[in-house]
Amino acid sequence: MGSIVSSQQQDVPDPKTGLTPREKGLVRDTWALVRKDVKANAIAIFLTLFQRHPEYQKLFSGFADVPPEALSTNPRLGAHAMSVAYAITSLVDTLDDADCLVELVRKIAISHSRRPVTVTNFEHTMAVIVDTLKDRLGGKMTPAATAAWEKTLKLVVNVVADVYKEVRRD
Numbered sequence: 487m488g489s490i491v492s493s494q495q496q497d498v499p500d501p502k503t504g505l506t507p508r509e510k511g512l513v514r515d516t517w518a519l520v521r522k523d524v525k526a527n528a529i530a531i532f533l534t535l536f537q538r539h540p541e542y543q544k545l546f547s548g549f550a551d552v553p554p555e556a557l558s559t560n561p562r563l564g565a566h567a568m569s570v571a572y573a574i575t576s577l578v579d580t581l582d583d584a585d586c587l588v589e590l591v592r593k594i595a596i597s598h599s600r601r602p603v604t605v606t607n608f609e610h611t612m613a614v615i616v617d618t619l620k621d622r623l624g625g626k627m628t629p630a631a632t633a634a635w636e637k638t639l640k641l642v643v644n645v646v647a648d649v650y651k652e653v654r655r656d
Contacts, residue, residue, distance in 0.1 A: 502584035503641055509634035510581040516631045517578045519623055520571075527622050528567035529558055534621075535614045542610075545603060574615075577642070591642050595649035605647045612639035 496508040505513075520527045536543045536557065544550045548562035557563050573594060580587040598608075616635050620627045627635075 500582075500584060503581070503587065503638075505581065505634070505637060505641070508630075509637060512628075512631040512634040513581060513638050514578055516619060516623060516627055516635070517574065519626055520619065521575065524571050525564060525568055527618070528571035529564060530622060531570070531611075531615055531618045532563055532567050533557060534618050535611055538614060539610055542607065545601065545607070577638075581638075587641075588645055591645040592649050595646040596653060598646070599650055599653045605643065605650055608643050608646050612643055615639060 496511075497506050499506050500510075536554065540554075543552075543557075546563075546566065548566065549557065549560050552560050552563070573590070576590055577587060580590060616632060616639065619635060620632060
């Protein structure tokens with residue numbers, strides 16, 4: 487009987503994030519796989535983002551004018567990709583601390599609100615993160631893991647949108 491109760495608890499969503507323990511576990515497990523080659527995986531996210539949305543590259547002054555074929559080896563792109571990967575790691579590490587998770591996202595949103603970055607840019611980036619994980623992890627990024635990541639990153643976008651409403655006048 488204990489396993490039935492335990493199994494049911496895996497599906498009870500956190501009241502603040504809406505994420506279940508099972509979903510949090512899937513996000514943690516798949517991110518652990520990403521971290522085995524974090525720099526290459528983080529760069530892959532940006533390369534995919536710029537392939538889908540080439541205009542977004544201009545938002546990054548450090549590598550705005552780097553030709554697409556040179557991006558994968560550009561040190562500034564690599565450094566920024568690693569910063570983003572570390573931010574994602576922080577989010578994954580705080581999935582059980584909703585207040586801290588939200589504050590981390592708020593900090594990201596506030597810093598990006600000072601730049602010409604929109605909520606739509608965030609939405610597109612979150613979609614690219616999921617697609618890149620699916621591409622890089624193959625069958626290990628199961629439909630359940632994909633749904634867990636989509637739910638987690640939707641939370642990120644919602645917090646960003648709330649912060650933008652607070653701090654932006656556009």
